[in-house]
Amino acid sequence: MSKAELTSSFVPADIEGPLYEKWLNAGYFSANAKSDKPPFTIVIPPPNVTGSLHIGHALDHTLQDLLTRMKRMKGFEALWLPGMDHAGIATQNVVERQLAAQGKSRHDFGREEFVKKVWEWKAESGGAILGQMKRLGDSVDWSRERFTMDEGLSKAVLTIFKRLYDADLIYRAERIINWCPRCLTALSDIEVEHQEIDGEFVQIRYGEESGNHIWIATTRPETMLGDGAVAVNPNDDRYKHMIGTEVMLPYVNRMIPIIADELVDPEFGTGAVKVTAAHDPNDFEMAMRHNVPMVVIMDEHGVMSGTNTQFDGMDRFEARKSVVEQLRADGRIGWEKRPYKHSVGHCQRCTTIVEPRLSMQWFVKVAPLAKAAGDAVRNGKVKIEPEELAPRYFEWVDNMHDWCISRQLWWGHRIPVWYGPNGETLVVGPDEKAPDGYKQDEDVLDTWFSSALWPFSTLGWPETTEDLKKFYPTSVLVTGYDILFFWVARMMLFGLFAMDGVQPFHTIALHGLVRDKFGKKMSKSRGNTVDPLEFMDKYGADALRFTLARGANPGTDQALAEEWVGGARNFATKLWNATRFAQMNGAITEGDLPSDLNVIDRWILSRLNETIRDADKYFEEFEFAKACELIYHFAWDDLCDWYLELSKDALAKGDAATTQRVLGHVLDQLFRLLHPVMPFLTETLWTSLTGGESLVIADWPKFDAKLIDNKTDKVIAQMQEIITEVRRFRNDQGIKTSQKIPGRLIVPNDLTEYVNGMAFLLKLESGDFTPSAKLEIGATKAEFDLTGSIDVAAEKKRLTKDLETAKKDRQTAVSKLENQGFMAKAPENVVAEIRERLAKCDSDIERIEAQLNTL
């Protein structure tokens, strides 16, 4: 391939699409497997179903793709396990919302037709979101994409269901579950979000004042209609005598017993608790212990029903008000606390307040599964990065309640249980059929039930496929900590169970969430969301990727502002122009590195190798932010600001084969190192510079210890100091940057070779002149002819300031060296360093004072 000259000084806006097509068509993403290394498999979360790319997905995707690209360059066969799942509430909600906009509901279609409709919509939006993800430059071989809803993976769902059922780990029972009256389905515990709300807390009297009566306190007065008992603590002296007696429940006119249960906290409220067994999990527990009747008083919409009171037909919140009013009118209310802050569960999807409700559901018995999932991390089979997040995982896994897996939706995997005409129950596995006359359970499975199968179902399980043998267990799961419980922990539960104790992945790498520029959570209602597509349009996919990767400290949220993306775009431009400069100056990318390297060459090669070594380490440790920071500063500061600048003189003279080769080498390696983060840009620059086929299939840069040369740091630091000082002097004297002035540098021996280079940068013209100003920078002297008079005041000000600083620094050093404790206990190198510092301060002070005197 020939080298292509870069013409414009800006990165073209349209490199992404064509490049991605090129990679795809060339088969780079699937064809570069090198078999001498174990496969690197990465599990990726199913994209959301909102139909557009969310910034969180962009982050996920960027990091996953980054690792994949790096591993491929390192010679691993790196595989993504992509797919689309989300067979759950979210998907159904979206479609139902669309139907509602047309004044229709799913019931206008019937189950079969509705499911078909969701499929159509899903294919469309799924395709859209995949397209958007591709714009980020993913290196997925999408030919392996699988839908868990398709036949093959339904098989996995059937298989695991039957296995769990046969192992007594799935059961059906009537329990209190979280019910969303809007989505009309059961929810698992983690699909419920608890929020503090302003509620009420009221004291209510059961029974007549004249007779046996008791004051209870509740935040949910309307549920009194379903009370089956009142509970008190058995050791509560106030109520001991009442235990076993009965009180009259108002309106319902039923006598309910007063029972004793340890669960009741005598300190709280009145110390007497109403027991609404069918609408509260605690009450349900107590009711089970004491045989209290369970009365359901609401229908699935949260409307009061079946109480045979005037409240039937009222919405639950309306009923609450109404019940209190009636009680008040009847003199049954004691104190009322309003507002009363307490925590109430909301449906994660639609924010409706969840109604605990007694109903028949399917559950996974999690205790043994969760134990294994916890142990896998405890015994090191699976590592959580960063490890600070492990306690969260343990807390959840070790205290998990049984998982309600049935959903009263139409979209999803139907529960594979069939009921016979005589009450038979039959679990139908794959390749089995229920007998005629049997009817399938109407409910579908929780999304996460099938998502939990991801690491192996996408590889063909339950068949023992070649893929499964090769790629399971997978290597790394990269995802946000927000779905640690939803998805990650569930994959652990099922993976360990289905695969006979083999973990689904060895590392869980958790990143944080993307927040707005002030670190606030993004939300539509707050209006502070950002659109990744918009940023990609404006600044390019690479700029977005770089921004996200640069902000990705493990497990930590990152603030994202448009300015940061702009900054990343600037970085891209910088690299672009550095490459143009290299091309214009004949950078060479072939052949061995020359042996006649000067100190500047040795320095940049040393810095390059340090950067390769450290950035590689950081990438491997999922420290993306650190790796990016390192590369950024190497590229911009070391390479562009110093190496290129210091090389200009030599390059301008046209006798710089060594510099040309070193420059070509450094850029070549830099682009390899940066490729996983900025694939499009580096591909363009690298192929243009080297004429290579593609960076995607190039080798990862190799750290070369022989090129580390720390002695060069000191020399370069000296040169940097000289240049900075002279520039500062020029600046203080008001000399234009572009203006050449007569001047010369008198440097110590080790710098003589670079005098011309420095003078070139500082726009100093040698020749005969009478110095009108002098500077001393360490062992270097600088002399200038400023023709006119120099600005004495400015120079004095500067020197005085420097003098003060030097004196202060000197004092610090002196007091340390005079400190006997320090001298006795501090390590030698530290003492030596302080001594050096003192010496430098002394000479600085002497020099500055001398200069001041001459002014």
Next chain:
RNA sequence: GGACGAUUGGCUCAGCGGUAGAGCACCACAUUGACAUUGUGGGGGUCACUGGUUCGAUCCCAGUAUCGUCCACCA
């Protein structure tokens, strides 16, 4: 009520037992031939507070305060 984390320049965040860092923002100057999506120079922080350990603490320890997140059956 538990768990985890945070508190560092105007903003967002790194960092570290040995004279405080970045990006952006700010001020001044500059249209120089890689780059104004730039360059050069500059200003700005007693590293939340209080104790302790240490020759030395922004860093380690304890406590306090504030904030954030997650978990939890407080009616």
